[in-house]
Amino acid sequence: MQEFILDIPTDAVTLAEAVAWAQEKLSQNRPHFIASVNPEICLSARRNSTLQAALLAADLRIPDGIGIVLASRLCGGQIRERVTGIDLMEELVALAAAEGKKVFLFGAAEGVAAAAASKLKERYPSLLVAGTAHGYLPQAADEEVACDIAASGADMVFVALGSPRQELFVAKHGAASGAKLLMVVGGSFDVLSGRLKRAPLLYQRLGLEWFYRLIQQPKRILRVRIMPAFLAAVTQQRLFTSGRRQC
Numbered sequence: 001m002q003e004f005i006l007d008i009p010t011d012a013v014t015l016a017e018a019v020a021w022a023q024e025k026l027s028q029n030r031p032h033f034i035a036s037v038n039p040e041i042c043l044s045a046r047r048n049s050t051l052q053a054a055l056l057a058a059d060l061r062i063p064d065g066i067g068i069v070l071a072s073r074l075c076g077g078q079i080r081e082r083v084t085g086i087d088l089m090e091e092l093v094a095l096a097a098a099e100g101k102k103v104f105l106f107g108a109a110e111g112v113a114a115a116a117a118s119k120l121k122e123r124y125p126s127l128l129v130a131g132t133a134h135g136y137l138p139q140a141a142d143e144e145v146a147c148d149i150a151a152s153g154a155d156m157v158f159v160a161l162g163s164p165r166q167e168l169f170v171a172k173h174g175a176a177s178g179a180k181l182l183m184v185v186g187g188s189f190d191v192l193s194g195r196l197k198r199a200p201l202l203y204q205r206l207g208l209e210w211f212y213r214l215i216q217q218p219k220r221i222l223r224v225r226i227m228p229a230f231l232a233a234v235t236q237q238r239l240f241t242s243g244r245r246q247c
Contacts, residue, residue: 002061003077006042006233008052010061010068012078018062019091022181025059026101026155031174033058034183036085038065039230041163046233051164054171062088066207067227071234082207086188086198089158092181096156097124104149104179106169107135107160108189115193130154135161146173157182160189 002009013021018034025032035058045052055061062083063069072079096103103120105113113132121127130152133145146169149157157179159166166184174182190196203209 001078003072003075003079005037005068005071005075006046006230006237008037008042008045008055008061010037010063010072010079012072013060013062013083014081015083015087015091018060018083018088019095021060022088022092023095023099026099026180028180031177031179032060032181033170033174034060034062034088034181035167035170036064036184036186037061037068039067039071040226041167042068043226043230043233044164048164051167054164054167057171058167066209067230069207070231074231074234084204084209085183085185086191089183089185089188089192092156092183093120093127094124097127100126100128101155102128102130102153103156103158104130104152104154105132105158105160105189106145106149107133107158107162107166107185108187108193110134110136112189112193112195113160115195116189119192119194139165142169142173143176146176150176150178154179155181158185158188159183160185160187162186 001012003012022034035055045055062085063079064083064085066082069079069082093103105117107113111134113134117129117132121129131148131154133148137145154177157177159169159182161169170182170184187196191198
């Protein structure tokens, strides 16, 4: 089931359902794009038609953010579980290790993707890392990176370039990468590499992970401040249409 939040379709899935979906798609010979939907991306897409088109091209859009859960509740929707990008990435890495699938990490500062891959290898010794590439490259190099991914034989690609570049990379170059699954993961490499500490489980369960990250990165205050504007926009656009739920 999908719910339209500020015109962006969001899948009402649980973490377990998202993993099952991904496992099924690994057997299909075409790329599948997993996007994350959060308040900031919804508002950005209203101003950026290219980003909106990229999100509409995604095959699965996970409800990544407590703001999306709140928006769904405001509209009487069914999204009750926040599926974070890092949680889904970790589950997919575990799946890749179990099934002998190759992963490629692209993005973040120089050395971070490699460090994250190293940490994941420690956790999952059987994991096959096809390669890594940092994200501090000009956008003109994206096509070359996609070719490198294809040459590596990667089955899954995790892209951490920040929005909207990561979404645009997958939408434009996903097919050329040859991978079956391509997922955008924001700042996940920083956490997985150990550069940033993830919020304690209590913060995660209370939907306060954003607050813990704000303590670590005060500059994120500008991103946090969009929440009132997002919820106001959702309230204004609250309506229902036949066959889909929109807010």
